[in-house]
Amino acid sequence: MNKVLVITGGSRGIGAATARLGAASGYAVCINYRHNEAAALAVVEEIARAGGEAIAVAGDVGHEADVVRLFEAVDETLGPVTALVNNAGILETQMRVEDMEAARLSRILTANVIGSFLCAREAVRRMSIRHGGQGGAIVNVSSIASRLGAPNEYVDYAAAKGAIDSFTLGLSKEVAAEGIRVNAVRPGVIYTEIHASGGEPDRVERVKASVPMQRGGKAEEVARAILWLLSDEASYSSGALLDVTGGR
């Protein structure tokens, strides 16, 4: 069976690191992205130069029609998905809950939560032995914010990641007897561009003193945990929430 890996938000940060490592581990990789085509194509070219197989497909995970098209594009070019990483995620400007507008809450929940549900739905329809598939693995990228709450920064984002944790537990039990494992990683502070969206590009430098290891994490360190959970090495793990936080 061809190993086919779909990574949402695979063009930058943790997603891009997962795409590179996934290709090096023998997966044909689909890099989904929302706006930044140049970044997605750069990862595709890097993988091709290293002898791997990758495609880039645009689509907003919060839009159902985009998600359906994404998985159809994968069917047509790489074959049906066998591994999904629900990595695409957003946060917005740091603020207190009392200042949050409904439109913002809707954007945060749509991209982070509904997007992961829709992508998992498409994956399960293809992977589940109940639907004639051959099984597979899903990793949801949550955040340690689900446990810490992100007060004064983005409680909305933390709550969305709390939903991802519950989603991981529930879906893992729903499909465990159908050949699909579902797990999550919960990164701590990682050096990526996401912190700029919160208005604090250097957030890792400020927060790292509160990390027991006294440093921020690298995207590759999260990617390695994701690839392990996807692999047969994790064959008896499902419904796990794996913290990748430097001990935080």
Ligand code: NAP
């Ligand atoms: P990032 O550097 O900001 O990259 C985000 C990626 O997601 C980009 O490829 C972006 O594509 C894509 N994306 C955003 N919204 C999307 C949408 N609606 N549909 C499809 N793609 C979308 O983020 P990151 O730091 O690597 O974060 C990746 C995941 O890790 C997220 O779920 C995040 O919550 C989680 N996480 C990160 C940290 C951290 O410290 N960095 C900590 C805990 C958890 P475009 O560039 O095309 O918009």
